Amino acid sequence: MKSVFLSIKIHLPVIYQKQHFSEINPDYKFFHVGLTQKHVRDVAKNNLIPFLTAVSNLSKKHGSGFRIGMSISGISVKMLEEYAPDVIGQIKQLSDIGCIDFFSEPWSHSILPYFDRKELVLQTNSHRKTIQSVFNKEPLAFVAHSPVQSNSFMKFVSDTGYQSVFTYSSHSTEKGWNLRVNGNNIHPKAVFYIHHVLSEKFQKISVSLDGESEAKALTPFLRFSRKHASLVKPLVLFFDPLKKNLTNFKNWELVTSALLKKTGGSFYSLSDLADISNYFAVEHKFSNEMLSQFRLPNYWMKNTMQKEAFRQFQVIFELIRKGEHPYLTEAWNFLQDINNFFYMSDSFFIDVFAHEHFSPFRSPHEAFTNYMNAASRFWHMDRNNRKQQLMSTRFLFASSN
Numbered sequence: 001m002k003s004v005f006l007s008i009k010i011h012l013p014v015i016y017q018k019q020h021f022s023e024i025n026p027d028y029k030f031f032h033v034g035l036t037q038k039h040v041r042d043v044a045k046n047n048l049i050p051f052l053t054a055v056s057n058l059s060k061k062h063g064s065g066f067r068i069g070m071s072i073s074g075i076s077v078k079m080l081e082e083y084a085p086d087v088i089g090q091i092k093q094l095s096d097i098g099c100i101d102f103f104s105e106p107w108s109h110s111i112l113p114y115f116d117r118k119e120l121v122l123q124t125n126s127h128r129k130t131i132q133s134v135f136n137k138e139p140l141a142f143v144a145h146s147p148v149q150s151n152s153f154m155k156f157v158s159d160t161g162y163q164s165v166f167t168y169s170s171h172s173t174e175k176g177w178n179l180r181v182n183g184n185n186i187h188p189k190a191v192f193y194i195h196h197v198l199s200e201k202f203q204k205i206s207v208s209l210d211g212e213s214e215a216k217a218l219t220p221f222l223r224f225s226r227k228h229a230s231l232v233k234p235l236v237l238f239f240d241p242l243k244k245n246l247t248n249f250k251n252w253e254l255v256t257s258a259l260l261k262k263t264g265g266s267f268y269s270l271s272d273l274a275d276i277s278n279y280f281a282v283e284h285k286f287s288n289e290m291l292s293q294f295r296l297p298n299y300w301m302k303n304t305m306q307k308e309a310f311r312q313f314q315v316i317f318e319l320i321r322k323g324e325h326p327y328l329t330e331a332w333n334f335l336q337d338i339n340n341f342f343y344m345s346d347s348f349f350i351d352v353f354a355h356e357h358f359s360p361f362r363s364p365h366e367a368f369t370n371y372m373n374a375a376s377r378f379w380h381m382d383r384n385n386r387k388q389q390l391m392s393t394r395f396l397f398a399s400s401n
Contacts, residue, residue, distance in 0.1 A: 006239065007069035009072075012039070014079070015036045017032045017374075048090075052087070053090075062266075064266075067100075069100070070091070071105055074107030095135050105127055107127040108337055109145070109337045110336035111146050115149075140164070142165045143167070164274045166194055192234075192236050203240065206255055209255075245355060303345075305367075306344045309368060316378050344368045
């Protein structure tokens with residue numbers, strides 16, 4: 001009997017020029033094509049190609065029993081098309097044989113759509129078109145990776161056209177989601193929680209079993225599946241193949257194969273779950289202990305740098321929303337990436353954290369100064385016309401330091 005749904009998350013950032021905050025940048029080349037290209041190609045070679053090869057091996061071994069969901073941001077698709085098209089080809093092959101189903105999500109990996117209805121619909125539509133164009137597939141359900149969401153978020157998810165949502169409990173569940181209002185169908189038909197704690201455990205044993213047998217390492221997953229089957233079904237796991245400490249995916253392949261065999265010989269597919277109606281994980285009465293297992297660690301707005309960067313981000317958004325100035329969509333999408341704020345987290349001062357998570361910067365402060373340089377100069381003054389103009393596409397990327 002099926003009890004597990006496994007999905008993977010792929011997000012590749014665009015890397016900013018490394019400049020001192022006080023420097024004047026006369027040519028407005030904020031994004032570094034050389035560093036972005038190198039990072040994408042390194043990740044493709046060391047992570048994505050070996051990982052997708054392991055996925056292909058599992059598909060050949062287990063056939064239709066092995067199905068996974070894929071969450072891939074629009075930025076990632078664009079960068080891979082540009083710098084590592086072989087990865088796109090591998091994903092497409094696996095999708096064509098039915099091994100991979102796609103999630104819908106905001107194109108820019110941004111936090112903004114979780115607070116603004118119009119932005120959510122705009123970015124979701126853009127992401128849907130990208131998946132359709134590149135992979136010739138229709139996304140089947142919405143996934144929310146944001147660490148925080150407005151309490152109104154679930155009300156306007158239905159505007160995106162998706163009836164199934166996968167999410168972390170985040171912080172909005174403390175007040176509760178108002179999923180039904182006056183009997184109107186303004187909510188998803190199915191809401192599934194991503195189990196963060198066991199996802200992290202799965203990530204760790206995929207790096208190393210630390211001398212444990214596969215059976216012993218999988219005990220927490222099997223115990224959870226049996227104990228809480230009446231509350232949470234399926235067990236939703238997300239795996240990130242881009243973590244820095246992942247270089248050998250043979251271990252992941254062995255562990256995943258063992259998990260599949262011990263949980264009924266078949267994983268749920270995204271199409272299985274997208275068809276489920278009236279399933280609300282959020283309506284179950286979880287204990288505080290259990291609820292915390294579905295909650296992402298909060299690296300959001302923890303220090304002064306993140307708060308100031310977000311304030312500048314809000315200034316730009318207000319100007320765009322008022323429609324008083326033209327803007328370059330691509331530049332705005334890159335600027336929205338929530339990883340920009342993640343890199344400013346004080347956690348990067350901790351060696352264990354920094355060893356696992358990628359950052360193109362030497363410190364949170366460097367991440368802050370580079371982001372602020374780009375954000376504060378998003379609009380610049382045309383000295384001849386004395387009007388605010390947007391940086392042009394040819395100035396968006398720089399190829400040298």
